[in-house]
Amino acid sequence: MTNIIEIAGLAKTFPGGIRAVDGVSLEIRAGEFVTLLGPSGCGKTTILRLIAGFETPDAGRILLGGRDVTDDPPYRRPVNTVFQDYALFPHMTVGQNVGYGLRISGVPRAETADRIATTLRMVDLLEKIDSMPAQLSGGQRQRVALARAIIRQPKVLLLDEPLSALDVKLREAMQVELMHLHEKLGITFLLVTHDQREALVMSDRVVVLSQGRIVQCGTPAELYDRPATPYVADFIGTSNLMRATVAAIEGDEVLATAGLHRLRGAAHGRRFQPGDKVLLSIRPEKAALVTDGSAAEPGANLIEARVTEHLFHGHALRMELDIGQAAPFIVDLQLSAAVETLRLPQTGGRVAIAVPPANVMVFPAEAQP
Amino acid sequence: MSATAIAEPRRRRRRDPSFWALGALVGLILAFLYLPVIVLIVFSFNDNIVTTLPLRGFTLGWYEKMLANEEMIAAIRNSFYVAGAATLLTLLVGVPAAFALDRADFPGKTAFRRLVMLPLTLPGIITGISMLNLFRVLGFNLSLETVILGHGTALVAIVITQVYARLMRFDRRLEEASSDLGGRPWQTFLLVTLPNIRSAILGSALLAFTLSFDEIPVTFFLTGRDNTLPMYIYSTLRRGITPEINAIGTIIVVVSLALIFLSIYLLREPQRRSRAT
Amino acid sequence: MKLATRRRLSALGVLAPPLLWTLLFMFVPYAIMFTYSFYRKEFPIFIPDFQFGNYLQLIQDSQYYTVFFRTLKIAAAVAVAAVALAYPLAYFLVFKIRSPSLRAALYMAVIVPLWVSYLLRAYTWKTILGSEGVLNSFLVWSGILEGPTDLLLYNQFAVVLTLTYIFIPFVVMPVYTALEKIPRNLIEASQDLGVGPLRTFLGVTLPLSIPGILAGATFAFCLTFGDFVAPVLVGGPSGTMIANVIQSQFGIALNWPLGAALSIVVLIIVLSIISASDRLERAGRLNLG
Numbered sequence: 028m029t030n031i032i033e034i035a036g037l038a039k040t041f042p043g044g045i046r047a048v049d050g051v052s053l054e055i056r057a058g059e060f061v062t063l064l065g066p067s068g069c070g071k072t073t074i075l076r077l078i079a080g081f082e083t084p085d086a087g088r089i090l091l092g093g094r095d096v097t098d099d100p101p102y103r104r105p106v107n108t109v110f111q112d113y114a115l116f117p118h119m120t121v122g123q124n125v126g127y128g129l130r131i132s133g134v135p136r137a138e139t140a141d142r143i144a145t146t147l148r149m150v151d152l153l154e155k156i157d158s159m160p161a162q163l164s165g166g167q168r169q170r171v172a173l174a175r176a177i178i179r180q181p182k183v184l185l186l187d188e189p190l191s192a193l194d195v196k197l198r199e200a201m202q203v204e205l206m207h208l209h210e211k212l213g214i215t216f217l218l219v220t221h222d223q224r225e226a227l228v229m230s231d232r233v234v235v236l237s238q239g240r241i242v243q244c245g246t247p248a249e250l251y252d253r254p255a256t257p258y259v260a261d262f263i264g265t266s267n268l269m270r271a272t273v274a275a276i277e278g279d280e281v282l283a284t285a286g287l288h289r290l291r292g293a294a295h296g297r298r299f300q301p302g303d304k305v306l307l308s309i310r311p312e313k314a315a316l317v318t319d320g321s322a323a324e325p326g327a328n329l330i331e332a333r334v335t336e337h338l339f340h341g342h343a344l345r346m347e348l349d350i351g352q353a354a355p356f357i358v359d360l361q362l363s364a365a366v367e368t369l370r371l372p373q374t375g376g377r378v379a380i381a382v383p384p385a386n387v388m389v390f391p392a393e394a395q396p
Numbered sequence: 397m398s399a400t401a402i403a404e405p406r407r408r409r410r411r412d413p414s415f416w417a418l419g420a421l422v423g424l425i426l427a428f429l430y431l432p433v434i435v436l437i438v439f440s441f442n443d444n445i446v447t448t449l450p451l452r453g454f455t456l457g458w459y460e461k462m463l464a465n466e467e468m469i470a471a472i473r474n475s476f477y478v479a480g481a482a483t484l485l486t487l488l489v490g491v492p493a494a495f496a497l498d499r500a501d502f503p504g505k506t507a508f509r510r511l512v513m514l515p516l517t518l519p520g521i522i523t524g525i526s527m528l529n530l531f532r533v534l535g536f537n538l539s540l541e542t543v544i545l546g547h548g549t550a551l552v553a554i555v556i557t558q559v560y561a562r563l564m565r566f567d568r569r570l571e572e573a574s575s576d577l578g579g580r581p582w583q584t585f586l587l588v589t590l591p592n593i594r595s596a597i598l599g600s601a602l603l604a605f606t607l608s609f610d611e612i613p614v615t616f617f618l619t620g621r622d623n624t625l626p627m628y629i630y631s632t633l634r635r636g637i638t639p640e641i642n643a644i645g646t647i648i649v650v651v652s653l654a655l656i657f658l659s660i661y662l663l664r665e666p667q668r669r670s671r672a673t
Numbered sequence: 674m675k676l677a678t679r680r681r682l683s684a685l686g687v688l689a690p691p692l693l694w695t696l697l698f699m700f701v702p703y704a705i706m707f708t709y710s711f712y713r714k715e716f717p718i719f720i721p722d723f724q725f726g727n728y729l730q731l732i733q734d735s736q737y738y739t740v741f742f743r744t745l746k747i748a749a750a751v752a753v754a755a756v757a758l759a760y761p762l763a764y765f766l767v768f769k770i771r772s773p774s775l776r777a778a779l780y781m782a783v784i785v786p787l788w789v790s791y792l793l794r795a796y797t798w799k800t801i802l803g804s805e806g807v808l809n810s811f812l813v814w815s816g817i818l819e820g821p822t823d824l825l826l827y828n829q830f831a832v833v834l835t836l837t838y839i840f841i842p843f844v845v846m847p848v849y850t851a852l853e854k855i856p857r858n859l860i861e862a863s864q865d866l867g868v869g870p871l872r873t874f875l876g877v878t879l880p881l882s883i884p885g886i887l888a889g890a891t892f893a894f895c896l897t898f899g900d901f902v903a904p905v906l907v908g909g910p911s912g913t914m915i916a917n918v919i920q921s922q923f924g925i926a927l928n929w930p931l932g933a934a935l936s937i938v939v940l941i942i943v944l945s946i947i948s949a950s951d952r953l954e955r956a957g958r959l960n961l962g
C-alpha cells in the first residue's frame with residue numbers, strides 16, 4: 028500500500044520558545060486509522076494543524092499523496108478537519124454548514140443538495156437539515172462537523188479531539204460510529220487524543236508523543252505488550268514501576284533486585300549487564316494473588332505483600348498492596364466466576380503476588396520517558 | 397437560578413427609605429437629562445417667535461419655514477454628503493485597522509493603537525487644528541472634502557473599537573474551518589468572517605454617521621465656503637434664537653434617536669440574539 | 674513562495690492602509706502643529722524659526738494664563754458635578770433595580786442622549802436660561818421673580834451647567850461598568866457581618882468603583898477642557914475658555930504659531946491627565962488582586 032501522508036523532520040517552535048514539535052517523521056498508509064496520543068502540550072494538535080496547513084513549520088516537509096504540500100495554504104490541501112469544538116458556522120443552517128465545502132468550489136446546486144442529503148443521512152441527521160447549530164445538542168453538532176468534513180471526500184480526515192466535549196456514554200457510542208464511518212468511507216483517519224482508551228479502541232496504529240517527539244509508534248497490541256519505554260508502559264494502561272538493579276542475565280531473562288525482592292523479567296531483546304540500573308514494569312491485570320490455599324503458576328515470581336486497599340471498579344477489583352516500597356503495588360482482578368470475592372484476602376491480610384517472568388518488563392532506568 | 401431565590405425576601409426590604417430617596421434623586425437627574433430635549437420639541441410646535449412661557453398654541457409654521465429655507469436645505473444636503481463619505485472612509489480605514497490590531501504583530505503596535513484611539517478622548521479642536529495645519533502645508537483648499545478627511549480621522553476610532561471588540565469574540569477557528577473546506581481567503585472573508593462582524597460594522601457606521609452629521613469642532617476649522625447643518629445652526633445661533641432651529645432640532649433628535657437605537661441593537665452581542673430564536 | 678512569507682505579505686496588505694492613514698492624518702499633523710508652535714509671527718505672515726517666544730507669551734501674558742486657569746477650574750467643576758450626579762444614577766441602576774430588563778432600559782435612557790446632537794443639547798440651555806427663556810418666563814409667570822433676570826445666562830455657571838448636562842452619560846457609562854463588576858457577595862458579606870449600609874458603601878462599594886469614577890471624571894474633564902461651543906453659546910465674555918482663544922488665533926487674530934503653542938499645551942495637559950488616570954486606574958485594579 029502507498030503512503031498517503033509522509034512527514035519528515037517536522038519542527039515548530041512557537042513565540043516564547045516553546046518547542047511544540049521537535050523533529051517528527053511519520054508515514055501513514057492509505058486507509059489507515061492512526062491516532063496521535065499524548066498528554067496536553069505534547070505537540071499532537073500542532074502536528075495536526077501543520078498537516079492541515081493552519082500552522083507553518085520551521086523545518087521539515089509534509090507530503091500528502093506523494094505531493095509536497097508544505098508551502099500550500101489549507102484550501103489547497105486534500106485533507107479536511109473535524110475541530111475540537113466543531114467550529115460550526117453559527118450563521119448557517121446545518122445543511123449550509125455541511126454543503127459549504129461544495130458551494131465554494133462551485134459544485135452545481137442540484138448535486139450539492141443531493142450530496143448534503145446523502146452525507147446527513149450517513150450521520151443520521153437529515154431531519155435537522157434546516158436547524159441552526161445553536162439548536163443542536165453536543166452529539167448532533169459533532170455529527171454535523173463530521174458530515175461537513177467528509178462531504179468533499181478528502182484523502183485524509185483529521186480529527187482534533189473530536190469526542191472530548193461529549194459525555195462518557197455518547198463518547199463510546201461515537202467511537203463505534205467513527206470506526207464504522209472509517210470502514211465505509213475507506214479514507215485515512217488521523218485522530219488526535221489524550222485518551223489512551225479511545226486510541227486503543229479505534230486505531231490501527233497509535234503514535235505516542237511526548238514533548239514534541241515520537242516515543243513509540245505501533246499497533247495497540249504492540250504498545251500494550253511491548254512498550255518501548257516506561258513512559259509508554261504507564262501511559263498505555265497503568266503499570267507498577269519498580270527501580271531495580273540487574274543481578275544476572277540468563278538468556279532472555281533478567282534477574283534483578285528491587286529492595287528485598289528478587290524478580291525475573293523479560294529483556295525482550297534489550298541488552299543489560301549485571302549492575303545496570305533498571306525499571307521493572309508490571310501491569311496490574313497481569314499479576315495474580317496467591318493465598319494460603321491456592322498454588323502459583325510454576326516459575327512465577329512471588330512477591331510478599333500486605334493488602335492495604337480494596338477498590339471496586341464494577342467489572343474488576345483493584346487491590347493496593349504494600350510490598351515495602353514507596354508506592355503501593357496495584358493488582359487488578361477480573362471479577363468472573365473464577366474469582367470468588369468472598370475468598371479474597373481481607374485488608375491487612377498477608378498474600379503473595381505472582382507474576383510470570385514474561386509479564387515483568389525491564390527497561391533501562393535512564394530511558395525516561 | 398439561585399439569584400431569584402435570594403431576591404425574594406429582599407423584594408419587601410426594597411421599599412426602605414433609601415430606595416425612595418435615591419429613586420427620587422434619580423428621577424430628578426433623569427428629568428434634568430430629558431427636560432431640555434422636551435423643551436426643544438415642545439417649542440418647535442409653539443406659535444411664538446420667542447421661546448418663552450406660557451405656550452401660545454400649536455403650529456407647524458416653523459417646519460414650513462424650515463423647509464422653505466434654502467440655505468438650511470443646502471446645509472442639510474452638505475451634511476448628508478459629508479457624513480456619508482466620512483462614514484465610508486471610517487469603514488475603509490477602521491475595519492482593516494481593527495483586523496490589524498486583532499491579528500497582526502508589528503513593531504509599534506501599541507503606539508499605533510494609542511494614536512488611532514486618541515480622537516476618542518482628545519477634544520475635537522485639537523484634531524481640527526492639527527489637520528488644518530496639514531492641509532495648509534499640503535496646499536489644499538478648504539472644502540467639504542477636507543471636512544470629510546477630518547471627520548474620517550476623528551471618528552475612525554469608533555469603528556475600530558467596535559469592530560475590534562467583535563473580532564476579539566470571533567472564533568478564529570471558523571476561518572480555519574472555511575479554509576480547510578477549500579475556501580480561498582476572499583471567500584472565507586465574505587462568507588464566514590463578514591457575516592459574523594457585519595452587525596458591528598453596521599452599528600459603528602451608523603454611530604459614526606450620526607456623530608459626523610452633528611460634528612462642529614473639526615468642521616469649524618476645515619470647512620471652506622460650504623456649511624454643514626450644525627455649522628449653519630451654530631452660526632445662526634450666534635445671531636439669535638429662532639423656533640426654526642427648534643423644528644430642525646426636533647427632526648435631528650428624532651432621526652438620531654432612531655439611528656442610535658438601531659446601532660445599539662446591531663452592536664449587541666450576537667449570541668444573545670440567536671439564543672432568542 | 675513559502676507559506677509563512679505569503680501570510681506575512683497578506684497581513685502587510687491589510688496593515689498598510691490604516692497605518693499610512695494614521696501616519697498622514699494623525700502623526701504628521703501633530704508634528705506640523707508642534708513645528709508651528711516655534712514659528713514667529715510677522716504680520717500678516719509667519720516665518721519658520723525655532724524660538725520659544727510663543728510659549729513664553731503664554732506664561733507672561735496674563736490674558737492667556739487667566740483663561741487657562743479658568744478653563745481648568747470649569748473643567749474640574751464639570752468633572753466633579755458630572756460624577757456627583759452620575760454616581761447615584763449608576764448606583765441606583767446597579768443595586769436598586771432588580772429587574773434586568775428595566776435596568777437595561779433605564780441604562781439606555783441615560784446613555785442615549787450621549788450620541789444625540791451635542792450642539793442641540795447645548796443650544797436648548799440657551800433657550801432655557803435666556804432672559805426671555807423658559808426658566809425666566811416660568812419664574813415670572815409663577816410669581817417667584819418680578820421681572821426676568823439675566824443672571825442665568827452668559828456666565829461660567831451656565832457653562833458648567835450645560836457641559837455637566839452634556840457629559841453626565843459619559844460618566845455614567847464607566848461608573849456603571851465598575852459598579853456592575855463588584856461581586857454582590859462582597860457587599861452581602863459586609864452586611865452579614867453587621868456593617869451598616871453607609872459603612873458598607875464607604876468601605877466596600879465606593880473604593881471598588883474608583884476606577885470607574887476616575888475614567889468618567891477624566892472623560893468629562895478632557896472633553897470640557899477643549900470645548901469651544903458651549904462657551905460661545907452660553908458663556909459670554911466671562912465664560913471664555915482656552916479653546917475659544919485657540920480658535921481666535923486661527924481666525925481673527927491670525928496668529929497660528931501662538932495658536933499652535935496653545936494647542937500643544939492643551940494636548941500635553943489632556944494627555945498627561947489621561948495617562949495619569951490610566952495609571953491610577955491600573956494601580957487600583959492591582960490592589961483588588
